[in-house]
Amino acid sequence: MATKKETGIDPGEEMLTLDKFEEASEKVKEVTLPTELIYSAYLSEATGNRVYLKPENMQFTGAYKVRGAYYKMSTLTEEERGRGIITASAGNHAQGVAYAAQKYGCRAVIVMPTTTPLIKVNRTKSYGAEVVLYGDVYDEACAKALELAGQEGYTFIHPFDDLAVATGQGSIAMEIIKELPLVDYILVPVGGGGLATGVSTLAKLLNPKIKVIGVEPAGANCLQASFQAGRVTTLDSVNTIADGTAVKTPGEKIYPYLRQNLDSIITVEDEDLVVCFLDMVENHKMVVENSGLLTVAAVKKLNVKGKKVVCILSGGNMDVITMSSVVQQGLIIRDRIFTVSVLLPDKPGMLTRVSQVIAEKNGNVIKLEHNQFVSINRNAAVELRITMEAFGSEHKEEIMKALKDGGFQPKVVRTNI
Secondary structure (H helix, E strand, C coil), rough: CCCEEEHHHCCCCCCCHHHHHHHHHHHHHHHCCCCEEEEEHHHHHHHCCEEEEEEECCCCCCEECCCHHHHHHHHHHHHHHHHEEEECCCHHHHHHHHHHHHHHHHCCEEECCCCCCCCHHHHHCCCCEEEEEECCCHHHHHHHHHHHHHHHHEEECCCCCCCCCCCCHHHHHHHHHCCCCCCCEEEEEEEHHHHHHHHHHHHHHHHCCEEEEEEEEEECHHHEEEEHCCCCCCCCCCCCHHHHHCCCCCCCCCHHHHHHCCEEEECCCCCHHHHHHHHHHHCCCCCCHHHHHHHHHHHHCCCCCCCCEEEEEEEECCHHHHHHHHHHHHHHHHHEEEEEEEEECCCCCCCHHHHHHHHHCCCCCCCEECCCCCCCCEEEEEEEEEEEEEECCCHHHHHHHHHHHCCCCCCCCCCCC
């Protein structure tokens, strides 16, 4: 058996043992909804694997975080709960702690970054918690929560760097393996690492052959940077649309477990998350937040075939404004919406000619901008910018070719809708 000096893990640790995982798995049933695996024919065909989704976005609080929060709350003494609970969170842990505190009848104060989506702020308040908005990222909000805990005597619950919290999150792996005993790969989103710690540790305890892959945003890859450095490392900054995983520093306490049990880390660009949002809405009729989409984007980068793969969809708390922006950008990235600029003489009938070419190719014009001042000689040229819908890249190229064949010289320009 490896020693603590070799792994950083204390063999006598009370949490993250099979007994504690079993205890947590039973306890969280009091506050969780069943999230049975969903087979994804779309992702299976696209990757050559058998891909399943673990839809934690369908939990009552909209995310898996209620598992760790509720189990942690159950391990506290009456005195600790009586002092009031405080935590910091970008939103999902906030709701989990607020809901758990409501169940236990104790006060909850949640410090959230000022950039937290409004839906997460309002839902946290709806469970009776007091919300303090502070800082631009989680790390700044956490420092404030620790300051308030010291001043007011609150009991602090860390969103990820806590072994009891990680044990509660590991109940997800218990459910996955019970339902799909021969799973080959589990893909898990990584922010601070609590979910990945619980899932990877329990998966390896139950079956060391299971590969557990952590997935981070490329703009917030604190765990990857830590693995490369061989120690916990803090990023200078984070920049990602996956707000739930926008963390600068992974957990110190859980880092040894991550180092021992995660098989590898995949990073995902924001643009890939945008496209995945459309995939989930169109193919599975589900709303999944950007952090929850990390595993969906990563499964397409998994260089294996014929394997049983589970993607954990960690949450679905996304405000309508963000959703609208992501859909718009996704349509543009997919060439479902694009804008072209054509120069044509300022003569009657020219607009009709352009429209006819587009209509014959089944393009759908949604916006026109007519600029007569692009040239000092209006008779020589005016600019017409056409924003239209297409079925995708192939259809877009067909429309572009038809415009060229019709005597126009279309140029693709930045789409603003």
